[in-house]
Amino acid sequence: xxxxxxxxxxxxxxxxxxxxxxxxxxxxxxxxxxxxxxxxxxxxxxxxxxxxxxxxxxxxxxxxxxxxxxxxxxxxxxxxxxxxxxxxxxxxxxxxxxxxxxxxxxxxxxxxxxxxxxxxxxxxxxxxxxxxxxxxxxxxxxxxxxxxxxxxxxxxxxxxxxxxxxxxxxxxxxxxxxxxxxxxxxxxxxxxxxxxxxxxxxxxxxxxxxxxxxxxxxxxxxxxxxxxxxxxxxxxxxxxxxxx
Numbered sequence: 001x002x003x004x005x006x007x008x009x010x011x012x013x014x015x016x017x018x019x020x021x022x023x024x025x026x027x028x029x030x031x032x033x034x035x036x037x038x039x040x041x042x043x044x045x046x047x048x049x050x051x052x053x054x055x056x057x058x059x060x061x062x063x064x065x066x067x068x069x070x071x072x073x074x075x076x077x078x079x080x081x082x083x084x085x086x087x088x089x090x091x092x093x094x095x096x097x098x099x100x101x102x103x104x105x106x107x108x109x110x111x112x113x114x115x116x117x118x119x120x121x122x123x124x125x126x127x128x129x130x131x132x133x134x135x136x137x138x139x140x141x142x143x144x145x146x147x148x149x150x151x152x153x154x155x156x157x158x159x160x161x162x163x164x165x166x167x168x169x170x171x172x173x174x175x176x177x178x179x180x181x182x183x184x185x186x187x188x189x190x191x192x193x194x195x196x197x198x199x200x201x202x203x204x205x206x207x208x209x210x211x212x213x214x215x216x217x218x219x220x221x222x223x224x225x226x227x228x229x230x231x232x233x234x235x236x237x238x239x240x241x242x243x244x
Contacts, residue, residue, distance in 0.1 A: 007089065012037065014070055019030045024089045025061050036063035041221055042162060043211055044071055046186040051075045055150070057107050058164040060086040062093040062100070064187075065121035068160060069097040078155060082141035083116055084107035092149050098123060103153065104197040106143040109171050116141045129167045135181035162187040168200045180206055186224040192216050208232050 004199045008027045011020035025033045035041040042064060051072045056065045060078035069077050077095045077100045087104055094100035106114070117134040119125040126132060161176070163169045163184045169188050174179075180186075186207060190196040199222065200209070207224035212233070214220035 012066070012070075016073075023063075023066065023093055025063070026085075028091075030063075033061070033063045037067050038068060042067065042187045042215070043224050045185055045210055045223070045229075045231055047234070048225060049159075049229060051184070051216075053155060053158050054078065054162075055158050055159040056080065056162045057146075057156065058162075058166070059090055060164070061089040064162050064164075065090070065100050066097060068094055068162070069099050072160070073099070075099065076101065076109065076161070078103060078153065080105065080107055080149075082143065084139055084141075086126075101153075103149075104142075105149070106141055106165070107146040107149055107175070108143040108168065109174055109175060110143070110145050111148075112143050113140050114143050115139070123178070125166060131167075146172055148186070150176075150179070157182040159183065160185045160187075164189040167191040167195070170195050170202065173199065175203055177202075181209075184226050184229055185210075187221070188224075189219075189221050191219060196220070196222065199224075208236075 006027060008030070009022045009024045012023050014021050021122070023037070052075055054068045054072060054075050054077045056068065056077060056079045056192050059065050059081040062079060065077050065079040077096060079090060079100055080103045081090050082105050091102055091236070094102050100127070115138040116126050118133070118137045119133050159182070160180050163172055165172060167192065180203070186203065188199055188200060203224050207226050209222060210225040211223035212220060
């Protein structure tokens with residue numbers, strides 16, 4: 001089943017470009033889109049070092065990919081999105097940014113096909129897992145095992161990682177264990193308090209929590225920074241000085 005949803009656009013002011021760039025989105029997602037494009041959902045952290053490779057898993061219509069491409073103009077951005085409706089808009093939005101590489105499949109723990117259920121309220125929320133927000137409508141999407149898929153695209157290290165996959169963040173993060181030591185910033189959405197705790201546990205050895213925004217119980221956005229970045233080490237020294 002394909003998605004037929006009304007779309008809208010806004011004009012983005014992009015540094016070093018005279019004309020604004022059009023960005024297509026679903027009107028029901030406007031506030032979410034603005035939060036991402038304006039850098040509030042995924043805040044920029046200082047002093048994390050150079051960024052060459054960005055991976056956006058669950059790219060949807062491309063708000064985060066476009067924001068990252070603008071924030072780090074010298075980096076390659078890899079956007080993974082399997083949903084046919086968002087994917088169509090992602091391709092059009094990414095066309096204005098040569099650094100964004102679009103991959104039309106989802107990432108998971110195995111090569112398979114899954115049902116991607118449409119949300120009853122927001123086209124940006126389309127889970128493969130059971131949810132009270134799901135409708136009975138769905139699209140069948142291709143999913144590839146994360147480690148193999150990244151290897152086949154030539155991704156051997158990641159500097160900035162973003163995962164928003166409607167409840168599948170933890171298993172995908174586990175698949176990326178070998179690459180995590182190189183990731184400077186990790187942006188994740190959590191969909192249950194249990195998953196939030198599991199994300200903390202999975203990243204505790206290499207990263208420290210740098211930002212969190214809880215929208216309501218069981219839903220929010222978190223950002224982790226690598227412990228060896230200048231930013232994290234500077235704040236670690238401050239924490240020791242003040243006896244925290």
